[in-house]
Amino acid sequence: TDLSSDKKTFQTKNASLEQTVENASLKYQKTLSSIDVLSSMAKQGVSEPLSTQDFNFNLRLKNVILYDLYGDPNNPAGKIIMNGEFSFNPDFSLELAISGRKISNLNFEISASENSSIEINISPLLGAMFKEKQIASYTFSPIVLFLSGIPVVIIPELSVYAGISGTKLDSQKASVVQEANFSSALIYQNGSWSSDKQFANTFGFAFPGALKSDCSYKAYAGLELRLLLYGIAGPSGKTNAYLEITSSSGDW
Numbered sequence: 300t301d302l303s304s305d306k307k308t309f310q311t312k313n314a315s316l317e318q319t320v321e322n323a324s325l326k327y328q329k330t331l332s333s334i335d336v337l338s339s340m341a342k343q344g345v346s347e348p349l350s351t352q353d354f355n356f357n358l359r360l361k362n363v364i365l366y367d368l369y370g371d372p373n374n375p376a377g378k379i380i381m382n383g384e385f386s387f388n389p390d391f392s393l394e395l396a397i398s399g400r401k402i403s404n405l406n407f408e409i410s411a412s413e414n415s416s417i418e419i420n421i422s423p424l425l426g427a428m429f430k431e432k433q434i435a436s437y438t439f440s441p442i443v444l445f446l447s448g449i450p451v452v453i454i455p456e457l458s459v460y461a462g463i464s465g466t467k468l469d470s471q472k473a474s475v476v477q478e479a480n481f482s483s484a485l486i487y488q489n490g491s492w493s494s495d496k497q498f499a500n501t502f503g504f505a506f507p508g509a510l511k512s513d514c515s516y517k518a519y520a521g522l523e524l525r526l527l528l529y530g531i532a533g534p535s536g537k538t539n540a541y542l543e544i545t546s547s548s549g550d551w
Contacts, residue, residue, distance in 0.1 A: 320397050320400070320446055320447045320449060321397070321399065321400050321447075322397060322398055322399070322447075323396075323397050323446045323447035324394075324395065324396040324397070324404075324446075325393075325394070325395050325444055325445075325446050325451070326392075326393070326394050327392065327393045327394075327442075327444055327453075328390070328391070328392040328393075329390070329391060329392075329442070329455075330355065330388060330389070330390045331355065331356075331389045331390070331391070331439060331455060331457060331524075332350065332355040332356075333348040333349065333350055333355055333356055333437075334350070335439045335440050336348065336437045336438070336439060337438050337439055337440050338437075338438045339435065339436065339437045339438070340435065340436045341434065341435040341436075342363060342432065342433070342434040342435065343363070343364075344360060344361045344362050344363040344364070345358055345359075345360055345363060345434050345435050345459075346358055346359040346360075346361075348435075348437070351386065353386070353414075354386035354387060354388055354412075354413075354414065355387075355388050355389070356386060356387050356388070356389070357384065357385075357386040358384065358385045358386070358435065358459065359383075359384050360381050360382055360383050360384065360385065360417070360434070361382060362380055362382060363380065363381045363382070363434055363461070364378055364379070364380055365379045365380070365381055365430055365432050365461055365462065365463055366378065366379040366430040366432075366463070375422060376422050377422055378420075378422050379419065379420070379421050379422075379430065379463055380419070380420045381417060381418070381419055381420075381461055382417070382418045382420070383415065383416045383417040383418050383474070384414075384415065384416045384417075385413070385415045385417070385459070385520055386413060386414045386415070387411045387412065387413035387414075387522065388411060388412050388413075389409065389410075389411045389457055389522055389524060390409070390410045390411065391407070391408065391409050391410075391455070391524055391526070391536075392406070392407075392408045393406070393407055393453075393526065393534075394406040394407075395446070397446070402487065403488075403489075404487065404488050405485075405486070405487040405488075405534070406484065406485075406486050406487075406488075407484065407485045407486075407526070407534040407536060408482060408483070408484040408485075408536065409482065409483050409484075409522070409524045409536035409537075410480070410481065410482035410483075411480070411481060411482075411522055412478075412479070412480045413477075413478070413479050413480075413481075414477070414478050414479075415475070415476070415477045415479075415520060416474075416475075416476045417474065417475055417477075417520065418472070418474040419463070419472070419474070420472050421463075421472070430462055430463055430464070431460055431461070431462030432460060432461055432462065433458050433459070433460045434459055434460060434461050435458070435459040436456065436457065436458045436459070437456070437457045437458075438454065438455075438456050439454065439455040439456070439457070441453065441454050442454070442455070451528065452528070453526050453527070453528060453533070454526070454527040455524060455525070455526055455527075456524070456525045456526075456527060457522060457523070457524050457525075458522070458523040458524075458525075459520070459521075459522060460520070460521055460522075460523065461519065461520045461521075462519055463519075475502055476502060477500055477501070477502035478500060478501050478502070479498065479499065479500035479501075479502075480497075480498075480499050480500070481496070481497060481498040481499070481500075482495075482496065482497045482498075483495070483496050483536040483537060484496070484536070485534055485535075485536060521537065522537070523535060523536070523537040524536055524537075
């Protein structure tokens with residue numbers, strides 16, 4: 300608190316959680332659902348999220364342009380286009396402990412089960428490249444937790460992104476069907492930070508014909524979850540699943 304020069308006005312500053320709370324802890328876990336979405340944004344060709352029997356989010360992708368070399372919607376050349384479906388159940392957990400007015404433990408984990416059926420169409424391109432696009436984002440209703448009687452407001456934000464990287468990309472078409480479970484954790488304990496990632500999947504892919512040149516490319520889709528504390532900033536986690544194909548003189 301500061302007093303103005305004329306000694307008539309007090310100016311106050313917001314206290315941090317550590318300054319407000321001496322000793323406290325909280326644990327919270329939630330599986331996000333499309334019915335909790337407060338606002339959203341989607342790239343052209345990405346459907347509204349639907350709930351299915353097995354997944355809280357189901358997105359249908361129709362001619363979603365990941366890259367356009369010439370920036371001309373009427374020119375079919377120089378484009379990387381994605382079609383298919385991407386379904387997932389995003390889940391997060393948060394553990395926080397404050398001891399002696401200092402954060403002693405923080406554990407933030409994002410995990411998801413997903414099912415994808417994706418087709419990538421690549422028109423002729425040369426050289427090495429890396430392109431990533433956010434194809435959809437969702438802001439969820441605020442979550443109010445209490446830490447030693449102090450309200451902690453959390454706003455989850457979920458981004459869905461897709462990308463491709465490779466060398467000597469030629470005119471290609473490939474499709475992949477994948478089931479995967481993955482997680483990413485950010486941990487603060489005993490004054491140090493660490494991270495942990497887990498990934499398991501089963502997949503099948505189709506690639507008609509032989510590759511036309513020595514090339515390699517990786518196409519992927521993934522999730523990024525951010526928890527905004529009081530709508531400003533907070534921890535985030537990112538994870539993805541991908542298809543990678545490498546050719547040497549037409550063999551793959």
